[in-house]
Amino acid sequence: MPSLLEISPDKLNRLIGTPNCPALIDVRVDEDFDADPRLIPGSLRRDYREVQQWIEDLYGQSAVVICHRGKKLSYGVAAWLRHAGISADVLEGGFEAWVEAGHPVVPAAILPERDEQGRTVWVTRSRPKIDRIACPWLIRRFVDPQAVFLFVAPSEVETVAERFRATAFDIDAPIRWSHRGELCTFDVMVEEFGLKTGPLLRLATIVRGADTARLDLTPEAPGLLAASLGLSRMYADDNEQLEAGLLLYDAFYRWCRDATDETHNWPSPKKGT
Structure with a gap:
């Protein structure tokens, strides 16, 4: 004790x-x-x-x-x-x-180098939707709470990564942190960071279904897709969208961890029935 x-x-x-x-x-x-x-x-x-x-x-x-x-x-x-x-x-x-x-x-050994302030720095394509919000959430919550994320034009991601000592992710290029076969970048990060817990694997299936247009993978994938597209319309600033998206993934994670067996019915059953 x-x-x-x-x-x-x-x-x-x-x-x-x-x-x-x-x-x-x-x-x-x-x-x-x-x-x-x-x-x-x-x-x-x-x-x-x-x-x-x-x-x-x-x-x-x-x-x-x-x-x-x-x-x-x-x-x-x-x-x-x-x-x-x-x-x-x-x-x-x-x-x-x-x-x-x-x-x-x-x-x-798998963690990127840190900057002078002890933070990992990541760069990806601008206007994030699903993977590019899910991955920063995973990194902030399970890898580096102080991580910095840069959103740039797709054509500039690899150059920015090189010039600013950042780690590129979720781009169409042969890099470590991107889609791999049927897996999306979130799947890859969960596996390689050693985070294959039940709740995160469940969340990874939802992310994969929403991110790769395989909405039949799990009933929750269409909901994540809808919420993600809604957020992308609400925010013109990618960093503001990321901060709002963190709360969305906090909620999905807690559902995956604690609430998958809970149901909600309306109207409530009447006494004596």
């Missing part, structure tokens, strides 16, 4: 993927990280010895600190964060307990 200063792996797993997830700080030493170079989804590696230099990046947030076994490094860093007025918990049992519980982990 976790102490008052700890959060269990199962509880943290319920928070990851939601807008209210705390900042996840991985402070494992290099030796432990090199032995298992994977990350809890959405976590960022930080050097525990430099906590007083990066602590200001967390002002206004809550945090969960992760080390190998949830002992001295996590407790020390969390204490420094609380000293600075930042609400901070320790992951009970650390990264080791997370893996033992069977929760998803992201291979660190």
Whole structure:
């Protein structure tokens, strides 16, 4: 049972993927990280010895600190964060307990390089509809909460990626992050980021059906298509559309995770019938 200063792996797993997830700080030493170079989804590696230099990046947030076994490094860093007025918990049992519980982990080697501010930068075609909103949602919620997304003319995506050290995605070119056979880019990211959980695989089927005009794949695909096209008409600015679309995918994800068995009937059954 976790102490008052700890959060269990199962509880943290319920928070990851939601807008209210705390900042996840991985402070494992290099030796432990090199032995298992994977990350809890959405976590960022930080050097525990430099906590007083990066602590200001967390002002206004809550945090969960992760080390190998949830002992001295996590407790020390969390204490420094609380000293600075930042609400901070320790992951009970650390990264080791997370893996033992069977929760998803992201291979660190697959992550794009980060910019000077520690963010991954992505670029894709302008005027997004489905995949180009779904993929940023997945990245923001499960890979890098601070990720930056650039929307440019289709003909300029690869050049912008090269000149601005960004990672291109969802374009008609032989790149890593795009459609692959019958799979859409969202499918590819779910698989390669190690996020093949039941809820995300269910969501991936909905996205694939809406994005590839295979609306018979699942009953929810036409609804996602309709909502996505509606959003694209509501917003002229791609970044504003992305922010609105994040809420849409938050709702679809929570349905996939928590509400697939729930029904809604009207009128309500009368008492005694």
